[in-house]
Amino acid sequence: GENVEQHPSTLSVQEGDSAVIKCTYSDSASNYFPWYKQELGKRPQLIIDIRSNVGEKKDQRIAVTLNKTAKHFSLHITETQPEDSAVYFCAASSASGTYKYIFGTGTRLKVLA
């Protein structure tokens, strides 16, 4: 069935270092890949997304890369700051039907000051 695997489950980095979170999806029909940041007790917030016709997208300190052949996509955060500490979720959505999201299991990122 449809599945998204996400690694690592926890990630600690020193402030100013980079963080990378990786996801793998199973449904070859997936064509849209959003990333959400969820702080404790708050709603998931969309931070960046990428479509399957693009290999990389960047927004200031955040970038996402997509390898359609390998069905991998990754989130890159550079120059991390303490306020980047949160749980990050990747998701995959198919162009067919309802565009429902299949989420990864999340990565808890801790940025150490």
Next chain:
Amino acid sequence: DAGVTQSPTHLIKTRGQQVTLRCSPKSGHDTVSWYQQALGQGPQFIFQYYEEEERQRGNFPDRFSGHQFPNYSSELNVNALLLGDSALYLCASSGGGQKQYFGPGTRLTVT
């Protein structure tokens, strides 16, 4: 421009009871999806409503049902509550595309 809103914020119910959760989509959005997020897990798709019809359902039992009203707001109903239904229930709205915006969620505790 109001974002997605949900009510109530928190809810405590007893096993066997029934619960109704509510969602108002972002202005201009006509599609509402519901997700269940257990502690420490990613959100799991329950179902999606569009034009007042359930368009697709995830792997959830019939105890989970929903409704969408003409103003696009939506309800999630859960019957015969189980302890395992304790979770954060998230509503997400979209407006014809794949980008979904989430509400703050309703924290349901079943005792």
